[in-house]
Amino acid sequence: MANNTQSEQLDKIISALLGPPGAPVSRAEAARAANMTLAPVFELIRDLRDLPRPNFKARLKADLERRASMASTAKAAPEFRVSATPYLSVRGASAAISFYEKALGATVLSRIDQPDGRVGHAELNIGGAKIYLADEFPEIDFRSPQSLGGSPVRVHLDVPDVDESARRMVAAGATVVRPVADQFYGDRSGQFRDPFGYTWTLSTHKEDVSPEEMRRRVAAESQRAPKAPAASPEKAANPVRGGFHTVTPYLIIPHAADWIDFVTRAFGAEERFRAKRPGAEDIIMHAEVKIGDSMLEVADANPEYPPTPSTLLLRVNDPDAVYARAVEAGATVFDPVTDHDYGSRGGTVKDASGNRWHIFTPTPGSNLFAAFGSVTPHLYATEPVRLIEFLEKAFGGEEIYRAEMPGGGIPHAQVRIGDSIVALAGGRGPGPYTSMQSTLHLYVPDTDALYVQALAAGAAPIQPPADQPYGDRSAGVRDPFGNRWFIATHMKDVAF
């Protein structure tokens, strides 16, 4: 039989685990309550958090019943087809029509010529696709690519045999923008510019590619990309360098070369790039390693850039094994591996260059680290709330999780920036790690804009935006908490 104390205690746990969405959850209190007598129901309560809303099942069922009955009765019902048709403005529509007949096998469905000789409207059929076109009429602001200096709109045309269509297009006088090639998403396609200023993508679907396979191919391609410079202007227009994410920890540390050996042995890191200082082979000016799906950058500290070792959260499948390997590879023990009630098992080591690694795996069923990549940077601040606000204002970050201690400290928070997570913690006033300051590299679509935004949010300038020889445009700022941020936009791939 339930007594008051028990039902009160249970509700304490439930309140701590539930909280209104987005509101702080006091894990510490939940843990304390759980340790009292009610630990076994902890998991049950966590599972109940996913309970569907009571009327949802019935609502969806009604919707499915409606659809099912439509599917069985309305087979022959006439369908209104929504379609979008490109309407091309060209200088010399008559010549363009002849060109499209030759190059694309177009047939003219209708054509209206104006008394002044211009084509007022024409409709073409290209293998079942409809295209409208007309001469340009500057008087009504209907201008051709020749007048505007190009067209931002590209026409994508699915054809049965892209190689054959491409030959025909080029033979008729089109120029090759991108030769025909197999694409990672399962099409074989190429791009061609016609003499009237329009670019056509000719494409044949070859295979259905699952999202997983697509990701695998993109990853494989982006690793090759730096070695095949500027093959495609499109790839270069991607603001994030191939293989990178929005946020990359940049470790400026002593003994960078030894550190690379360490992460290779301990965490199976792959070295992707290394630039040594000319004349001083043991000094690394810049290197890049990949751990799991995350890139890390590293450089030897120097008087201009004093060391900023970081705290990194390393997500693995088997924390005990990886922890043991890290210690074997020379890391010192900081916190042994234990189960944490907030949903993970992990422990912390410190490497010889001063970085701290929290090696963890999420508890099965825990959602807390769902957005984490293999390596997530972790920042400390005496005023964590202000740091969160700064990340939001300066970099468009979005707070996705915050745990608060009863006294006001934040043991763990997560801010999403682009496709990455930055974790952070801090208490009221200085704590044991608040003096740790990190360096991070941020890939964004517009370095100049973000630099200004960061300064407006309270950052101090380190270097204004400038084009770099390695193909990035980058800038540097220091946040009010002493962390260094390099803001960059990848402009083009450059071979080293």
Place this chain on the structure above:
Amino acid sequence: MPPKDAHDERLLIAAAQKDPARFTELYEEHFERVYAFVARRLRNRDDAEDVTSEVFRDALANLKSFEYRGAPFASWLYRIASNAIADRWRHATREQGTALADPPDDSAQANPEAVESRARLFRQVATLPADQRRVIEMRFAEGRSIAEIARQIGRSSGAVKQLQFRAIQNLRGSVETRSRAKAKKPVSKNG
């Protein structure tokens, strides 16, 4: 609700392929499972409901193309769900103007046993005495506070907490009975 054996499931699929109206039987069988699978991978209930709806609508629309090859129907639904979640994620990253990148790795959560046990729990909630069920639904699915629930059902806060306590005890009891029963069952169950 015990899981239907493979033969029953096959008949049910065949029936629904002939007559879409029979699809609701498959829906009743799998709703909790799919929702349990989806809810853990998304941040809020609206998204979970959207994706769950998408999964069953997709499954209904493409049921004719489903070929029975021995894998349970649920794994087909999970695959549709994974793709829908991945799409959503890709869409979100594209909207933010960032590059195509790996979506969050969910291998740690892809435990079918855990999904199954959450689905059972959801069904168990439906079998609770009405007042207990109402409290659990309001508290967990609708995210209401004890005070709000008390106001709504016209009981004291203490009484609501008692109902909540008894409901959790009942749910816990049935979880334990089930795992004991399961432990006694013979291991071989291929048929």
